[in-house]
Structure formats: C-alpha cells, structure tokens
Amino acid sequence: MHSATVSLDPAFVVGPVRRRTFGSFVEHLGRCVYTGIHDPGHPTADADGFRGDVIELTRELGVSTVRYPGGNFVSGYRWEDAVGPVEQRTPRLDLAWHSTEPNLVGVDEFMRWAAKAGVEPMMAVNLGTRGVQEALDLLEYCNVPGGSYWADQRRANGAEEPYRITMWCLGNEMDGPWQIGSKTPQEYGRLAAETARAMRMIDPGLELVVCGSSGSQMPTFGEWERVVLTEAYEHVDYISAHAYYWEEDGDLASFLASVVDMDHFVESVAATADAVRAARKQTKRVHISFDEWNVWYQKRAESRPPSGDDWPVAPVLLEDRYNVADAVVVGNMLISLLRNTDRVHSASMAQLVNVIAPIMTEPGGRIWKQTIFHPFALTARHAAGEVLRLAIDSPVHETAKFGDVAVLDAVATHDAESGDVVVFAVNRSLTEPVVLDVDLRGFPGMRVAEAVTLSNPDHTWQATADDDTSVLPQPNTSAKVADDRVRAELPPVSWSMLRLERE
Known part of the structure; x- marks a missing residue:
C-alpha cells in the first residue's frame, strides 16, 4: 500500500473557482441535437420539442456554459438557414460529419433551450467558409435591440429582446487540415483580428476566443499560438485549447496519467501568450478557454462518419461508452483545470448528450448517466471559493508515455464564507491503494462532512440504459479527522472527494 501527503494552507491561493470551468458543448453532430x-x-x-429529462440532468450535472453550434460543424454553417418559420427552412449538407442538417434547431431554438437549462450560451462563428460580414450579421441578430435588418428579423421571429451573448468563439480548430477552410496561422490570425475588431464596433463588451491548437500533438503547436496572437492579441480575451485522451494499446498506466499532457498544454500556451504580451508591450493578459476536453476513443467504429451518397440526419456518431477508468481520467482533468484556474478561465467538456457525452438518450425513450457524469457533477457542485496551491508528496510509478508519474494527484478548494474545504483526488496506481494524509493545520477544527469514492474492481465497467446505478460514487468510510489531519484510503484506479466542514 502506498502513502501520500498533501499540505494546504488558506494563504496559498492559485485563484478563484470559476463557474465557467464547468461548461459543456452542444454541436450539430450525430445525435447531440436531434x-x-x-x-x-x-x-x-x-x-x-426539448426533452425535459435532458434539461433536468443538465442542471444536475452543474453545467454553467454551453458552446454552440460547433465544433467542426460551424466551419460550414450558414446560420441564416435555421431562423424564421421552421417549415420554410432548407436542409443543407454538413461536410464536417457527412450528414444532412435539417435546420430544425437554430439560434433562436438554442437560446430558448439555454434559458430553460439555466446555462450561459457561448456562440461560435464560421471563419472557415465565411468571414467578417457573416459574423457581424449573426452578432447583430443576437445582440442588437432593434432598428436594423437582422435585429428586426430576430424580433419578427419571436425574440423581442436581444440575447446579449457575451462569449464568442472566432471559428474552430482552424489549424486542423480536417477543418473546412483551414488556414495558416498568419491567414487565420489576421482574419480573427479583423473579425474581432469589427465585432467590437457593434458590442465593445464582448469576450472573444481566438483559436489555439487542436492538440499538443499538432506539428504547429506553440508556433501557431505565437503567430495567431501576434496578429490578434490586442483584440481577443482568450485563446482556445482542445485535448482528448484515450487508452492506446491497452496502456492503462499512461492513460491514467493523461493529465500530465494537459498540464503541459496549459503551461506552454500560457508561456507563449505571455511572451507575445511582452513582445507587443501589452498590459492585459490573454487567458485560456479550454473549450473542448474529454476522453474520446477515436479509433472505434462509432467515430467513423458516413460516406458516399449516404448523408443521414443525426446518425449514430461518437457514441462512446465510458467505463470507470474513463471517469477517473475525467475527474483528473477537472483537477488540472481547477489547479490552473489562474490561466484557464473557461472550459467546455465535449459534449453534453450522446456524442462523447456524460448523458445518453434513446430516441423517444430512456435516458441514463455515464460514469463520467459523476466526477463532473460532484466537482461542479462542491468546488467553491478559491483554489488552493498544494504541496503533494506522492510515490511515483513508471508509464510508457510519460515516464515516472505521481500515483496521487489532487486539488483543493476553500470557501471562506462557509469555511468548507474540499479535496478532489485520484489514485492512478493500477494495483495499490493509497493512504492519503492531508495536513489541515491551516484549517483547525474540521470534520468530514462527506467522503465519496468512485472505483470498481473491474475498471472496465460501463453504465447502460439498463444499469447506470450499480457503480456510483460510494461513501468512503475510511476518511477520518484526527489531530488536524484527515486520512483516507483510496483504492487503485479511483477518483475521490473529501468535503470538510467546521465542527
């Protein structure tokens, strides 16, 4: 059995817990929308036509923002096709996912759904096949009260008041050769700067996200960020980061250590942004919107789009079934996002429903929670106040992909108003439990309010429509406080939450 210690103190703070860290993503892809x-x-x-059970689970999941309508889909999207009377809308080919988009759901429908689900919309504009004017038209439609062509069209379509959307993505993954209208960093950086400048002429208060790299494995990673920000730094607030992880060739140890890459990604993008800031003699900082992240088994059959003359509406695509190990990695990714809260100001798990998602549905039928639902929901519910800077002393084990990696990873939050301290931790060992020892001398007089662990002797267990409750986060009765220390045993391949309150 391993042992690991964590020291924390209220004086050592990374930054606030940002509610936008718990965003999600709805793309016109597969069965996410339809x-x-x-x-x-x-x-x-x-x-x-919106499913009430999906809205209910979206609220339970704790989603704060939802990015829409893509994703790869947005780079060929004509938003005007999906506004106005539904019976007059025209279906279009979606080249990104080789599907047919019926345009039954568009901007107005999505905004009504967002209001019902209680989430903040994060809108993306098409900078693949379109440009500045089309982005301005969409912004006018959404945010201008009236008296202009597109604003009055929105009012005629039933939305009298403007939507006042604050966060906007300037395209999607424009570095990727798979992207419709992909560009060099110089081409994209200039287009993004021109679009941002013009959008601010309509609404100076926008928060704009410029496209960063689609992954740390991209050959242009780092240089892409430098060139794009050199063109657009003054005009944007965030640069995006996208990361997906999946178990390759049965290498579970490396898969469980995936967050090593996520931390490296954040560190590298932040360093590049700060270098451009210094070179351009800017005072503001550009922060990171980690607006696509999850586990994604890209080599599975369900990740292959249709082909040939087959252009179906809402085909089964990217409908990964997640197991316990996947949930541990997702919980660890949330740990990474929180501990980098000084630079990661927004994040979106991709995606919300059916497509690499925590929520699954049957058409016209049942709904269920995947394993990854639980660490997200509990972290979103209980992380509050400030993120603390931890000192972690953990044994290491060897991984093929990342070398020696700490067995235990953790983050903690402190809510000064309530006094609560919450520790989120993962045991990445394949076989050995870890006895976690947390030094609480900076928080005397605490007791365990709640301790739960998600694990299973079979880390490949998956939830289904027939059974999504056999493996849930369970009370961890080993968690005890004594002498201003809390100790708990964490089983191998597990995610845990220890919530502490004042006695």
Whole structure:
C-alpha cells in the first residue's frame, strides 16, 4: 500500500473557482441535437420539442456554459438557414460529419433551450467558409435591440429582446487540415483580428476566443499560438485549447496519467501568450478557454462518419461508452483545470448528450448517466471559493508515455464564507491503494462532512440504459479527522472527494 501527503494552507491561493470551468458543448453532430436535446416525440418534450429529462440532468450535472453550434460543424454553417418559420427552412449538407442538417434547431431554438437549462450560451462563428460580414450579421441578430435588418428579423421571429451573448468563439480548430477552410496561422490570425475588431464596433463588451491548437500533438503547436496572437492579441480575451485522451494499446498506466499532457498544454500556451504580451508591450493578459476536453476513443467504429451518397440526419456518431477508468481520467482533468484556474478561465467538456457525452438518450425513450457524469457533477457542485496551491508528496510509478508519474494527484478548494474545504483526488496506481494524509493545520477544527469514492474492481465497467446505478460514487468510510489531519484510503484506479466542514 502506498502513502501520500498533501499540505494546504488558506494563504496559498492559485485563484478563484470559476463557474465557467464547468461548461459543456452542444454541436450539430450525430445525435447531440436531434434525439439528444431536441426530441419532439419524447414523453417529456415541451412545446419547443426539448426533452425535459435532458434539461433536468443538465442542471444536475452543474453545467454553467454551453458552446454552440460547433465544433467542426460551424466551419460550414450558414446560420441564416435555421431562423424564421421552421417549415420554410432548407436542409443543407454538413461536410464536417457527412450528414444532412435539417435546420430544425437554430439560434433562436438554442437560446430558448439555454434559458430553460439555466446555462450561459457561448456562440461560435464560421471563419472557415465565411468571414467578417457573416459574423457581424449573426452578432447583430443576437445582440442588437432593434432598428436594423437582422435585429428586426430576430424580433419578427419571436425574440423581442436581444440575447446579449457575451462569449464568442472566432471559428474552430482552424489549424486542423480536417477543418473546412483551414488556414495558416498568419491567414487565420489576421482574419480573427479583423473579425474581432469589427465585432467590437457593434458590442465593445464582448469576450472573444481566438483559436489555439487542436492538440499538443499538432506539428504547429506553440508556433501557431505565437503567430495567431501576434496578429490578434490586442483584440481577443482568450485563446482556445482542445485535448482528448484515450487508452492506446491497452496502456492503462499512461492513460491514467493523461493529465500530465494537459498540464503541459496549459503551461506552454500560457508561456507563449505571455511572451507575445511582452513582445507587443501589452498590459492585459490573454487567458485560456479550454473549450473542448474529454476522453474520446477515436479509433472505434462509432467515430467513423458516413460516406458516399449516404448523408443521414443525426446518425449514430461518437457514441462512446465510458467505463470507470474513463471517469477517473475525467475527474483528473477537472483537477488540472481547477489547479490552473489562474490561466484557464473557461472550459467546455465535449459534449453534453450522446456524442462523447456524460448523458445518453434513446430516441423517444430512456435516458441514463455515464460514469463520467459523476466526477463532473460532484466537482461542479462542491468546488467553491478559491483554489488552493498544494504541496503533494506522492510515490511515483513508471508509464510508457510519460515516464515516472505521481500515483496521487489532487486539488483543493476553500470557501471562506462557509469555511468548507474540499479535496478532489485520484489514485492512478493500477494495483495499490493509497493512504492519503492531508495536513489541515491551516484549517483547525474540521470534520468530514462527506467522503465519496468512485472505483470498481473491474475498471472496465460501463453504465447502460439498463444499469447506470450499480457503480456510483460510494461513501468512503475510511476518511477520518484526527489531530488536524484527515486520512483516507483510496483504492487503485479511483477518483475521490473529501468535503470538510467546521465542527
């Protein structure tokens, strides 16, 4: 059995817990929209065709923001096709996912769904096949009260008041050769700067996200950020980061250590942004929007789009079934996002429903929670106040991909108002439990309010529509406080939460 110690103190703070860290993503991809959030024939569907059970689980998940409408989809999207009377809308080919987009759900429908789900919208504009003018038209439609062409069109379509969307993504993954209209960093950086400058002429208060690299494995990673920010630094607030991880060739140890790459990603992008800041003699800092992250098994059959003359509506795509080990990695990714809260100001798990998602649905039928639902929901619910800077002393084990990696990883938050301290921890060992010893001398007089652990002797267990409750976070009865220290035993391949309160 391993042992690991964590020291924390209220004086050592990374930054605030940001509610936007717990964002999600709805793309017109597979069954995320159609038979996902929108399923008019479902028994729980409302007058707009939105599934009430999906809205209920979205709220339970604790989602704060939702990025829309893509993703790769946005780079060929004509938003005007999906506004106005539904019966007059025209289906279009979606080249990104070789599907047909029926345009039954568009900006107005999504905004009504966002209001019902209680989430902040994060809108993306098409800078693949389109440019400055089309972005301005969409912004006018969404944010201008009235008296102009597109604003009055929105009012005629039933939305009298403007949506006042604050966060906007300037395209998506423009570094990727798979992206419709992909560009060199110089081409994209200039287009993003021109678009941002013009959008601020309509609404100076926007928060704009410029495209960073689609992954740390991209050959242009680092240089892409430098060139794009050199062109656009003065005009944007965030640069995006995207990362997906998956177990390769059965290498579970490396998979569980995936967050080593995520931390490196954040550190590298932040360093590059700060270098551009210094070179351009800027005072403001550009922060990171980690607006796509998750586990994604890209080599599985369900990740292959249709082909040839087959252009279906809402095909089964990217419908990964997640196991316990996947949930541990997702919980660890949330740990990384929190401990980097000084630079990561927004994040979006990709995606919300059916597509590499924590929520799964049957068309017209059942709904269930995947394993990854639980660490996200508990972290979103209980992380509050400030993120503390931890000193972690942990044994290490060897991984093929990342070398020696700490067995234990953790983050902690402190809510000064309530006094609560919450520790989120993962045991990345494949076989050995870890006895976690947390030094609470900076927080005397604490007791365990709640301690839960997600694990299973079979780390490959997956939730299904028939059984999504056999493996849930369970009370960890080993968690005890004595002499201003809390100790708990964490089983191998596990994610845990220790919530402490004043006696």
